[in-house]
Amino acid sequence: MQTQSPSTSAAAAAAADDVETTRSVVAQLDGSDQRSANDKMATRVHKRKVDDFIFGKVVGEGSFSTVYLAKDKHTGRQYAIKAYEKLHILKERKSDDVRREKDVMNILTNSGSSLFVRLSCTFQDRGRLFFVMSYAKNGDMLSFLNSMDSFDITCTQFYSGEILLALEYLHNLNIQHRDLKPENILLDDNMHIKLTDFGCSKINNLESEMETLNISNPNENNNGKERANSFVGTAQYISPEIFYEIPTSFSSDLWAFGCIVYQMITGYPPFRCRTDYLIFRKIMNLDYSFPDEFHEDAKDLIEKLLVLEPNKRLGTEDAKRYTSIRAHSFYKGLNFDTLLKTKAPLSCPDNNNYYQVPDNLEPGLGPKQLTRLLVCDELYGHSSKNTNTSLPSTSDAAEGQSTTSCEK
Template sequence: MATANSTASRIPKKTVKDFKFIKEIGSGSYSTVFLTIESATNREFAIKAVRKDLVTKEKKTSQVVREKDILARLTNCNYVVNLYCAFQDDKTLYFGLTYCPNGDLLQYINDSGHFTEEIVRFYSAELVEALEQLQNRHIIHRDLKPENILLSDDMHIQLTDFGSGVIYDNSESLFQTDNSKSVDGERKSIKRTNSFVGTAQFVAPEILKRGAIHVGSDLWSLGCIIYQMTTGKHLFRGGHEYDIINSVVRASYKLPDDFSPVIRDLLQKLIRLEPSERLGTQETGGMKKLKEHAFFSEFPHDTKWGQLLNQRSPLEAKHKLSSRPQISDDEVNI
């Protein structure tokens, strides 16, 4: 596996002058995303422009650096936006990323109200394969939600926004390596500096409580996303964010009486307070065990693991951000 440094060395050297900035397609607290066209190749890219002054003011420098390192490590990962290039000028950092013209998964959930079980199964399976690829590269996303799941030209998922992510090295365990035991005989999790990130409805309780970093955090988010795809609603709800957070940290939720039994069982195995107890973690048998769950293997809907990208998505594209625009004097000035 290539290291972040070796991968980064293969990223092309570019400047602003290599791209035509067409239009703004997204924005955040300290960044703006543009649809661009590379002049030399006529290829479309999404360029994330990060203002250095705002990053410094909001003390997000380490977060921006971490996101670049994660994207560099995930180059050529099938289910993640690819980092094509990274460059800077005096005021701005630029990340050239895969352009996903079909918007994000949330748009489709909102438009349809909820997905059919076939669509839920397909995108849940792609998310499982995506998380497996992240685990293989020792990365935890920690802010997985429908808004951060973009859709490619052929409607397959592309994860984005790794600003809250973490990398844990090959030699680094998420648990203590001296086999020390707590009073109840369980291995103690390493406590690390952690902060609340993401949207409360999807963030795992250990993140909200600034607890241990664990791959199980992404599996909790997977469960929340599966519920939203199935019902069109959030699993954890409340009149105020305080109420939502209280429900999350207690894993307090209620499934509808007519909820699919097989999806109910899957959610009950993913939405567990202890990260190590969530289906898909090393402690529960790994991603192999998650893939064997009846939701993915129940006849006649056996999921074709490893072949999902070759299958046609059951969701039709309808949210093209734009067709290729006509180049004119109205291009965005950077």
């Protein structure tokens, strides 16, 4: 009888652990361990794999993922592909977040709404999960705000109106976005919006929607209780209830909406400072101001959205969402029913500046391709979050722009 050497046994154990880890990720994020053999065979016929795509450049990076602009080598169509490292997801305990993101994107894709980035398919290799999403070639709203300094009132009415339509749609599906900001608002071929990045989103149960909420003194003792909320979202757009014993709700998205309307008109968010901590203090104290000659109707709208008590924000008591916001004087003359078919006030950039993934690159995302992508990023600068090479990088954000954190 043959016996294994210690080194052979260790290698075998490590391999078994690796297999088990992969199975665990698949089970938690894909649910594939619960599918029948016939389902798996049917899926394999149509399912894409990493070698079916040519990866052109990095167009976005998050805490737990990298987004690439890639081309389907069979159809020539370009996609934004988000890649997650499986071991990183498990290590940081983000399995539920990634699964929730996939569930939300499936719901929105199946709904057929044009207001959201679509999820075309998902696949995986040994170490990564991939989300294949529609590509918005005109980049994000923050890039346009940076290049234009601010929007005029007509432009602000139009784009905030479309964001409101998106929030109505999301909330009617019992979905909170929880990281609404200009960087997560993309512009399609016709310069209409598409919301993206549902990594912080939450699907509400009807019974979990807030009832009567009041904000207590932030300096009061918490009696040793663990806080109901930990950091979710991006500092400048965080609603104040995140700092208290109050669950986030649809009203939290309305707070972020108010911040975005302010930023469209001024070019910068209402709460800004050198550090996140100081930003948080400003939010808790409702410490912001309006520039001289600020549009009066816009000011009134923002003041009714940036309210400390969540259930007192404009729109929260509407029998039908969000009729009171639509009826606000700031939107006088704006036809919400035809908005998505109306010509957008912003013009598309010069088509000659759009990046196209070359056909002669080798498909896949192995070491050689990753090295090429890294060199490309070093040569041309980090335009990760800017899908249009003619626009400034979103790293040149307003003072105090922070990254997203999603901890539940």
